[in-house]
Amino acid sequence: MAAVAVVVALGLTGCAAGNSDTSSTGGSGGTLNLGQIITVSTFAAAQSNWANESPYMQAVYDTILTADTTGAIQPGLATAWKYNADNTVLTLTIRSDVKFTDGTALDASAVAQNLVRFRDGAGPNASYLANMTDAVATDPTTVTMTLKAPDPAMLTYLSQNAGLVEAPSAFTSPDIQTVPVGSGPYILDTADTVVGTSYVFTKNPSYWNPTNQHYDKIVMSVFSDPTALLNAVKGGQVNATNTLNNTDLAQMTGAGFTANPLELNWAGLTLMDRNGTVDPALKDVRVRQAINYAFDTSSMLKTIENGLGTTTSQVFPANSVGYDPSLDSEYTFNVAKAKQLLADAGYANGVTIQMPSSALLGQATLTLIQQQLADVGITVEYTDPGNSFIADVVGGKFPAVYIPLQQGGDWELIQFLISPTAPFNAFHTTDDTVNGYIATIQKGGSDSDQAVKDLNKYLVDNAWFAPWYRTQSNFVTDANTTAVVQPGNAVPYLWNIKPKA
Amino acid sequence: MLRFILRRLASGVVLIVVISTVAFALLYVGSGDIARRILGQTATADTVAQKAASLGLNRPLYVQYGDWLSHAVTGNLGISWFTGQPVMAAITSRVAVTLSLVIGATLISAIVAVVLGVWAARRRSWPDRLVQVISVLGFAIPGFLIALGLVLVFAINLHWFKPTGFVQFATSPSGWLASITLPVIALAIGGIAGVTQQIRGSVIDALRQDYVRTLRSRGLSANRVIYKHVLRNAGGPALAVLAVQFVGLLGGAVIVEQIFAIPGLGQVAVTATTQGDVPLVMGLVVVTAIIVVVVNLLIDLLQAFLNPKVRLS
Secondary structure: OHHHHHHHHHHHHHHHHOOOOOOOOOOOOOEEEEEEOOOOOOOOHHHOOOHHHHHHHHHHOOEOEEEOOOOOEEEOOEEEEEEOOOOOEEEEEEOOOOEOOOOOEOOHHHHHHHHHHHHHOOOOOHHHHOOEEEEEEEEOOEEEEEEOOOOOOHHHHHOOHHHEOOOHHHOOOOOOOOOOOOOOOEEEOOOOOEOOOEEEEEEOOOOOOHHHOOOOEEEEEEOOOHHHHHHHHHOOOOOEEEOOOOOOHHHHHHOOOEEEEEEEEEEEEEEOOOOOOOOHHHHOHHHHHHHHHHOOHHHHHHHHHOOOEEEOOOOOOOOOOOOOHHHHHOOOOOHHHHHHHHHHOOOOOOEEEEEEOOHHHOHHHHHHHHHHHHOOOEEEEEEOOHHHHHHHHHOOOOOEEEOOEEOOOHHHHHHHHHOOOOOOOOOOOOOHHHHHHHHHHHHOOOOHHHHHHHHHHHHHHOOOEEEEEEEEEEEEEOOOEEEOOOOOOOOOOHHHEEEOO | OHHHHHHHHHHHHHHHHHHHHHHHHHHHHOOOOHHHHHHOOOOOHHHHHHHHHHOOOOOOHHHHHHHHHHHHOOOOOOEOOOOOOEHHHHHHHHHHHHHHHHHHHHHHHHHHHHHHHHHHHHHOHHHHHHHHHHHHHHHHOOHHHHHHHHHHHHHHHOOOOOOOOOOOOOOOHHHHHHHHHHHHHHHHHHHHHHHHHHHHHHHHHHHOOHHHHHHHHOOOOHHHHHHHHHHHHHHHHHHHHHHHHHHHHHHHHHHHHHHHOOOOHHHHHHHHHHHOOHHHHHHHHHHHHHHHHHHHHHHHHHHHHHOOOOOOO
16 A cells, blocks of 8 residues: 555656646547657747658747648748849738737738848758848838848748747747747647657637648657557557658558658768769769669668668659659669779779768668678778767768768758758769759759759769669558648648548 | 764765766767757758857866856756756656656565565475566566567557556546556566565575574464564565665666656656757756665665664664
């Protein structure tokens, strides 16, 4: 009895933690139990993240613009938007009927302040607005953004975390990172939320767009462990969730869940040292092409991803204007050709490449890379940089790297992988042809789409990368819930997760 | 007694300061580019530098430690770099959850182990062999496998419990009990195995002592001899094992909380350590050290209460 009394007493003290029951009530319009594979890093809009964190932010904030399920830009807080002739001034017309949950009105001034704060906020995506000289509210419903140069992805950025609008009253709050004040469809219930574990949102009764409120309550529970997530799915504790791997997918569908597939990332090698700074061999395009031919991508897809994905030789995604289906099979597995290319380049006796390793990348995949390249005469020597993995990779310490990377929109992809200042162009490779295509794409207009196609072809021909496949990720939904995946985003946008009619 | 307690508390404070210093140094030595890890792969070098400066990471390590320590002694353990939550709030919201699991598992271990250990020691023969087999199995099977088995059988197949999650007592007492039942059992089984063996051995030794023979010759009942006299003497070593196991269970809770998605210290410890959330890890180190110091002190006091022969000074 004493034992029980002590345990009960501790349970009572635990009440102060304010956790919630994670039991599922079904997706019938009452409560949505949404599984999340990561916690939200911050609710402060200026430092916010996106992708897997987007549902947290979309619950409590509105964005200036939105995107539909094809990726096309749609109105959000801004009902209209217009560029000037040279695409360096963007004028936004802001809704006048929106209130923050603190009761204050959302106006152009609040929007402009949020844009400047995001640019200066040292958040993970602050670079999205680095090109913005200023954002000014020219009247209560008009914001004028001035840009240093045209930015083809600016409207997309404004439909993501760069476009989140937080109440100015929260800017000086000491709780800004954990207590959001927005104008979104839901309000975070801080009493029932356990930071890092479960987040409870209740319907915002005065939301301006009730058609996007499909539930009275949303509970987002974090499952960072695959076994716990699988058990939660099997036990019916979530109505919908992203998945942590493809291994458990069969068991999830076996439990009555529907898989909603999305090809979001590409897996393969990024051959960064095209200048030959660290590894002179990689300067020779024939060596880089040999690496592409060395991989049996079909077998790797089956082995590593249970066959869920599409083999490819290009980094641009299938929804890109630059996508060319024929480039998916540009480099088909050919050991003899790989060896011949190495011999032609003067490396008949082999090449050694230094690459970073990490347990997070999967030892089996790293071993496969080593084995497949060894078969054509390329020796891979791994070094584990530990916690400095990303810093060392983007800092140019390794000539090549294996890391699955997001595809995203064309301009985002260019800024992430290709441009001379892109983080994953670690050796700042500059190429007049590539720079010419990038300039055309940045300028916009009728030549832009063709320039993306040409750039993609050029990168494949010159083997800037050695892609294997586009990985299929899956968002699963139970029998009571539907979801439409969002191109370029890890999870569906929150308003596209609905009770099944 | 008071002097003993004060001395133990003083040594505990020294221990905590030493542990925090070593932990701080180790965390920073192995943490790499912290700002880059917080911001991820998409951030530019400029943003990373700006973030590092805003966190004060460009200052010498001893300055950063001095800053942390001066705030820590006032109860301010900083803010999590990855969730923005004050570290003290992150820990206090979870410590009761973990302690309810660990104390529950310890108490169940103690009760079941006393019953089994005494039974085996008194009866010997097949009950003794059975208890020993059970103990070996309890030792041999890893806690996470037991946890997974319990989930599979009692949550997924029989639907008696929820496979994951934690319910606050205030929300639903029955829900709370249901939510901690499987995790407590998973944690307790290993403990039962260890303490049972200790109690069995101690009771067998005590039963051979002269004082037991004397007590029996005076006509005391077997139960009174066992539970009033033998267990008092045999309980000392068992308590020591329980104390060690309590600390061990704090570590064991890491895996169990992950499997059951329970918002305790173990779950947050895994996440914070994986991410390199230095303020949160430091807070967890300090709180865990405090718990260990306090538990050891309580066990010492309990030993003295059970057996006056134990000289505290």
